[in-house]
Amino acid sequence: MQSATMSTTKHKGLLELTRTLLLQQTMTSLLETLTKVIQTAGIAEAVTLVLFDNNSERVSFYGIDSHHQPVSYEDETMLATGPVHTLLNNPKTQVWRGDALHLRYPQLAVLNLYPPFSDYCLVPLLASSGLLGGCEFTRQHGTPFSEEDKNGLYELCTLAAIAVEQIQLRQNALLQQSLLRHERDDFRILVDITNAVLSKLDLDELTGEIAKTIHHFFHINAISIVLCDADKESEQASVYATHYVQTHVAEREQSRMTLDGSLEQQVMKNGEMLLTSVQHTGEPDDDESTLFQLLWRGQTKTLCILPLRFGHKTLGVLKLAQCQPDNFNSANLRVLQQIAERIAIAVDNALAYQEIKSLKEKLQHENLYLTEQINSNNPDFSDIVGRSSSMSAVLKQVEIVAKSDCSVLILGETGTGKELIARAIHNLGDRRDQRMVKMNCAAMPAGLMESDLFGHEKGSFTGATAQRMGRFELADRGTLFLDEVGEIPVELQPKLLRILQEQEFERVGGNKLISVDVRMIAATNRDLRQMVADKEFRSDLYYRLNVFPIVIPPLRERPEDIPQLVKFLTYKIAKRMKRTIDSIPAETLRLLSRMPWPGNVRELENVIERAVLLTRGTVLDLQLPELNYPLPLPVSPPERAMPVSDPAPAPHLSEEDERERILQVLRETNGVVAGPRGAAQRLGLKRTTLLSRMKKLGIAAH
Missing domain, CATH: 3.30.450.40 (GAF domain)
Structure with missing residues (x-):
């Protein structure tokens, strides 16, 4: 027991x-x-x-x-x-x-x-x-x-x-928990730094954000990003340095350094992190920024230099300096290496953005230059030569209408400079900083005109392999200049009228309404009023375009402008051909001023260009015997010409013979001047030219 x-x-x-x-x-x-x-x-x-x-x-x-x-x-x-x-x-x-x-x-x-x-x-x-x-x-x-x-x-x-x-x-278990906590903390640091730096595309902002976050998490007081130049042969690098002398008070500095023989170059070449201690003597050191020398004079610093590599590219280094080496323990160094990898991605993005931005600015400048060359802003009408009373009246009209957004219809014979007047209106208006889009309606096939004006959707017709913007969309907030507007087919005119009234349209093959803000300037050498009478042009479209008509007088009605034009054209053409012409004979100017110029300024320019080309000295040689005026008159386009049995009046006919010929054709057409069966068509003349000759020869129009 x-x-x-x-x-x-x-x-x-x-x-x-x-x-x-x-x-x-x-x-x-x-x-x-x-x-x-x-x-x-x-x-x-x-x-x-x-x-x-x-x-x-x-x-x-x-x-x-x-x-x-x-x-x-x-x-x-x-x-x-x-x-x-x-x-x-x-x-x-x-x-x-x-x-x-x-x-x-x-x-x-x-x-x-x-x-x-x-x-x-x-x-x-x-x-x-x-x-x-x-x-x-x-x-x-x-x-x-x-x-x-x-x-x-x-x-x-x-x-x-x-x-x-x-x-x-x-x-x-406690050690594993501690490791997990450290890994979690490190992960949070990496996430925070990644979010902070990857959103920055400007290099200056990026380097500042990198310094801020590294200082916040590791209490490191000197942070530098050293980026080697894009030129592989260059030994120069850019330094973005940030120093924290006081808590959260950053002193920033940008400088340049030579890489040859430096610790930075050593790290870039071998791709390995470098940790070393350096005694700063206070003497000037090319390897350090001026700011670092001033702030850390006489102190022993511990340097940690980490390579910034992305893919196969070495972009530079991340350079950290601290007077207390405690911050560079093994755990922190491991995290800093991971941070350097993410910084390299951000720096590569920023450098790519910088390059794209630079190219974009270059293209914008080139585009601006080309636009200025094409749409040269001439508020003083420097390309419009002529100070006759008739041209002065035209220029006053241009100044009046330019500041408004109303439609303008420019009327005048071929070669009178209708496009120059249109550009002057655009350049003097509030839309001068936007595009002026031009379309020559006479040069555009009728079947393609609708697509060119309004655009089309993919698959809307054979050959429409992609969606395309039309001229109205391209001219949004700017100006659309329709040259030879009288050539627009009748079936397309209602759609043009609609966009002028409502500023909206649909692409060919589409059903989505597209709104635009476009100022319309139209030009023609045809008599739109007569075309309305002949049912060739819609009356409502004519009245919509004819809000503010500007009539450019033909050159023969302002002979006092011809000498000035000859001098201007001679200088311009000679400069283009790299020729030197000092003077123009007075007899040449008088002779040119007396000619009828049926092709107007364009014809005069062609004559001057030929004369400049043939001149061997510095005095303009017109070679008058070869000019053989009066020149043949231009004929209408072949597709609109009617077969006629009798030829047009020959240039060498006397005034009496020419008068009899015109009267005969008028009797055959029952007095009709314009239109496909009119006398002007039979004679191969423009309606305005025929009326001018009839007035000169004393023939009354019926």
Whole structure:
């Protein structure tokens, strides 16, 4: 009965001891508990732990000194080759006398980790995961460890091994949690920096944002981005430096540096991070910015230079400097390398954007230049030559109508300069900064005119392989100039009228209404009023176009402008041909002023161009005998010409013969002048030209 009671008490004691050991959270608290147990039992005075590292040959030592302070030590030589090493091959309890142990393992005394002892006992720590190490017990009173002591210590170490295993598992779990927290924090830093820098396309903004975020997360006070020039042969680089002398107060500087022989060039070439310390003497240093020299004079700085590589391109380096090296620990360096990879992407984007922006600006300037060459803004009418009363009246009309948005109809014979007047109206108006789109209706086939004016949808007709914008869309917010508007087919005129009234239309083959804001300027050399009478032109479209008519007088009605025109054209053509013509004979000017010029300014320009080409000196040589005026009159386009039996009046006919010929044709046409069956068509003349000759010859129009 007494034996059973003693057994129960013993089991309760073991259970309580086990619970006490397993409650310990650290190796130090476990050692303190074991020390109390062995001292209470009188088995030993001190206890230490020597534990193996599973991933290396290293062992860890845990003890408590005479002042009850924890002692820890790690090595892979002295302790690892001591008594604990024998447990790897023979995990049994070892008992040593102090002198014999120091004689066998003299390195233990050198380490000075143990309190003085006379006897030593090493018990293996065996757990479910294997051999953990050994538990060392020491005595100071000179009594050797007996077998009974050894058995008692072995039982105690069986429980201690479980406690050690639990503490190691807990420590590993805490370490993993800490690593996960660091990885999470690093990930957040990477995400924040990535979001901050990838949205910046301007290099100056990008480098400033990089410095701001690195300073915020790592408290680094000197951040530089060094970017090598695009020219691979160049040894120059641009430096974007930011320095934080005070917290959150940034001092920024841009400079240039020579890469030859620099640390930056070394990092760019080998692609490896460089970490080094440099003593700043305060003397000028070409390798550093002026700002850094002023702010960090006389201090030792730690430099971290990371390559900025994207794909196969080396863009430059990220250069970090700090007077306290703590920020460049292994964990931070790992994150900074990842940050440098993301910065390289952002820098590459910014450089590409900078290049695109530069090309775009170049194209805009070239486009502006070409536009100026094509639509030269001449508010002083520098290309419109002529100061006759009739031309002065025209120019006054242009100035009046230019500031409004009303439709303008320019009337005049071929070659009078209707397009010049249209451009003057556009350039003097509020739409001068927008495009003036031109379309010659006479040169456009009737079947393609609708598509060219209004655009078409893909597949709307054979050959429409893609959607196309029409001239009205191209001229949105600008001006559309329709030259030879009288040639627009009757079936297309209602659609043109609609867009003039409502400023909206549909593409060919489409059903979507497209709204535009277009100013209309039209020009023609035909009599639209007569065409309306002949049902060749819609009256409502005519009235819509004829809001503000401007009639350009033919050259023969303003002979006083011819000398000025001749001089202007001679200078312009000679300059284009790289010729020098100093003077024009007065007789030449008088002769040219007396000619009828049925082709108007265009014809005069052709004559001057031929004369400049044939002139061998510096005086314009017109070669009058070869001119053989009056010149043949232009005929109407072949598609509108009617077959006639009688030829047009020859230029050499006398006035009386010409009068009789015109009267004969008028009798044949019953007095009709215009139209497809009119006298003008039969004679091969324009209606206005025929009327002018009839007036000259005293023939009344019926």
